[in-house]
Amino acid sequence: MNAVPQNLSFVTLGTRDMRRARAFYGSWGWAERDGGTDEFAQFDVGSVRLALYPLDLLGEEAAPGCPPPDSDWNGVTLAINVPSQQLVDEVVNAATASGARIITGPIDREWGGYSGYIADPEGQRWEIAWLPGLDV
Amino acid sequence: MNAVPQNLSFVTLGTRDMRRARAFYGSWGWAERDGGTDEFAQFDVGSVRLALYPLDLLGEEAAPGCPPPDSDWNGVTLAINVPSQQLVDEVVNAATASGARIITGPIDREWGGYSGYIADPEGQRWEIAWLPGLDV
Numbered sequence: 090m091n092a093v094p095q096n097l098s099f100v101t102l103g104t105r106d107m108r109r110a111r112a113f114y115g116s117w118g119w120a121e122r123d124g125g126t127d128e129f130a131q132f133d134v135g136s137v138r139l140a141l142y143p144l145d146l147l148g149e150e151a152a153p154g155c156p157p158p159d160s161d162w163n164g165v166t167l168a169i170n171v172p173s174q175q176l177v178d179e180v181v182n183a184a185t186a187s188g189a190r191i192i193t194g195p196i197d198r199e200w201g202g203y204s205g206y207i208a209d210p211e212g213q214r215w216e217i218a219w220l221p222g223l224d225v
Numbered sequence: 226m227n228a229v230p231q232n233l234s235f236v237t238l239g240t241r242d243m244r245r246a247r248a249f250y251g252s253w254g255w256a257e258r259d260g261g262t263d264e265f266a267q268f269d270v271g272s273v274r275l276a277l278y279p280l281d282l283l284g285e286e287a288a289p290g291c292p293p294p295d296s297d298w299n300g301v302t303l304a305i306n307v308p309s310q311q312l313v314d315e316v317v318n319a320a321t322a323s324g325a326r327i328i329t330g331p332i333d334r335e336w337g338g339y340s341g342y343i344a345d346p347e348g349q350r351w352e353i354a355w356l357p358g359l360d361v
Contacts, residue, residue, distance in 0.1 A: 092319035093253035097270035098354070099304035100236060117229035129336075134233035136272035144300055151328060151342045151350040152298035162288035163299040164280055165349075168235035183228035192287060200265075206287045213301075214287040218234070 097137050100167065102213055103144035103157070109210050110141050116187040139167075161212035168216040170223055174203045180217045181205040189215070233273050236303065238349055239280035239293070245346050246277050252323040275303075297348035304352040306359055310339045316353045317341040325351070 104110045111130050115121070122131045122138070130141040144157055171177055177195045184207050185191050192214065195205035204218035240246045247266050251257070258267045258274070266277040280293055307316055313331045320343050321327050328350065331341035340354035 092323055093255070093316055093353075094305055094307065095253075095255045095268060095270055096305055097236065097273055097275060097303055098306035098359075099302070099352070100233065101302045101304065101352075103300035103302075117231075119229070119231045132231060134231055137233050139233060147300070147302060148298065150334070150340075151302050151352065153329065155298040156296065158294055158296045158298060158300045160292065160294045160296075162284065162291040162294060163301060164239035164283070164294045165299060165301050166235075166237045166239075166283060166287050167233060168237065169230055169232055170234035171230065180229055187228055193289065198286070204286075216235070216237075216287065217229075223234075 099131075099138050099140055100134075101140040101142050101147060102209075102211075103147040103151075104141045105144050105211055107141060107143060113188055113210050114139075114141075117184060117189075161208075162214070163212065166206070166214045166216050168204075168218050170218050170220055172219070174219045177203055177205060177217050177219050181207060184215070184217065235267075235274050235276055236270075237276040237278050237283060238345075238347075239283040239287075240277045241280050241347055243277060243279060249324055249346050250275075250277075253320060253325075297344075298350070299348065302342070302350045302352050304340075304354050306354050306356055308355070310355045313339055313341060313353050313355050317343060320351070320353065 119132050128143055132139045189207040192206035192208055197203050202220040204216050207215050255268050264279055268275045317331055325343035328342035328344055333339050338354055338356040340352050342350050342352050344350055
């Protein structure tokens with residue numbers, strides 16, 4: 090076994106406005122797992138769960154004494170890969186119609202793919218991507 | 226189909242020092258996928274890939290015109306769940322022996338689990354967690 094299991098179980102987004110965030114992902118058609126509370130929501134996203142948890146509470150656990158991030162851009166992107174370029178366009182359009190903020194419209198990327206970036210209400214970037222040769 | 230597929234394909238960490246980050250995750254025993262370059266590394270973590278990509282290049286795509294985040298704490302946690310409390314201790318110890326910075330040693334959490342937080346060289350938080358009733 091590795092020193093540290095090469096695995097990812099949860100991605101937790103420290104969230105300023107739980108009600109708004111929950112409504113946002115709900116508007117994407119995402120089904121929340123049972124057991125949520127006002128302070129916790131989780132969504133199955135493949136083998137991983139995406140969780141929403143208040144930023145101040147997450148910071149108490151994960152970054153005691155550190156100020157909360159104050160930038161709209163946290164340096165982390167989350168990507169949803171789709172099987173075609175056309176689906177990139179369709180999903181970006183659907184996401185923005187559901188309240189996502191468009192960051193960069195889908196374009197050909199120099200690394201060979203085609204993708205667009207959108208942001209959730211708190212600035213978390215999501216890339217909707219088609220990557221040649223990736224079976225999704 | 227949902228407006229937006231409820232899935233996660235990639236988590237990409239905008240990285241200031243690719244060489245250091247690659248060495249760090251390598252020291253955890255993580256195997257990098259083939260096809261990496263000086264500017265791109267990826268690791269299979271379950272059904273998701275964790276990618277390392279230079280922060281400035283990622284920002285050009287995902288946050289044009291936004292300053293890079295300047296905090297040690299980005300508001301996002303990544304978790305590796307393990308099957309027992311003892312394994313939480315063992316993995317946290319192994320991770321810190323491999324260069325991770327300890328943030329909070331494993332403790333009982335009020336939500337019922339047991340976990341510790343560590344940080345990679347650029348401050349990305351990883352939670353090593355045991356969660357009762359979660360089959361991992």
